[in-house]
Amino acid sequence: MRIRVITVEREYGSGGAIIARRLAERLGWKLWDEELTAEIARVAQVDRRVAASCDERVDSLLYRLFKVYARGSYERALPIGEARPFDTDRMFSTLERVIQDVSSHGPCVIVGRGSTYFLRDRSDAFHVFVYASVEEKLHRLKGIGQSEKEARQLIEEIDRDRAAFIRHYFGSEWPHRPFYNLMINSKLGDEYVIETLLQQVAAVEKHAPREAASV
DSSP states (O other): OOOOEEEEEEOTTSSHHHHHHHHHHHHTOEEESHHHHHHHHHHHTSOHHHHTOOOOSOOOHHHHHHHHHHTTTOOSOOOOOSOOOOOHHHHHHHHHHHHHHHHTSSSEEEESTTHHHHTTTOTTEEEEEEEOOHHHHHHHHHHTTOOHHHHHHHHHHHHHHHHHHHHHHHSSOSSOGGGOSEEEEGGGOHHHHHHHHHHHHHHHHHHSOOOOOOO
């Protein structure tokens, strides 16, 4: 069996999006991150800034939760713009359709957006969850220009909202450990995470049960 899809879920600030990009480059696979946000916006016929935005204004809880998940890897808040609001149930259906579609077109790496939960039953998918200590996340976020106060607030709020999104739409906890092939601390560095991930993917491919040959 060959792995054709790798989903990378992550705690905010753990570096999971950067790791996913470098992993896709190493494999020569398609990365679905910002491009996925653009595709969601295209299919839903809404402004891309809306699909990529974080909760920077007062909305209904479910709208805010969807926006957190739709924003994917963005570690900085983006402007919302004037596009009409999403209906969260309609957008959830769009998100599922887009993820199922892009995952069926060649090998790819997908960042967040509930992709692990949507693709949990695919035998050719490998699911990884990247986490880190608060200190490590603060170090990474301050490295891209966030203040410590802002970083601490976002670390708490974004992951809390991601967990609420998953509970509402999937009736599951976030992260739900049985869904992941690998959960890894990014403290030892991005290269370490990528090498470990690739080793685990190779092990899964080697040891996965083969389908019985037809007779």
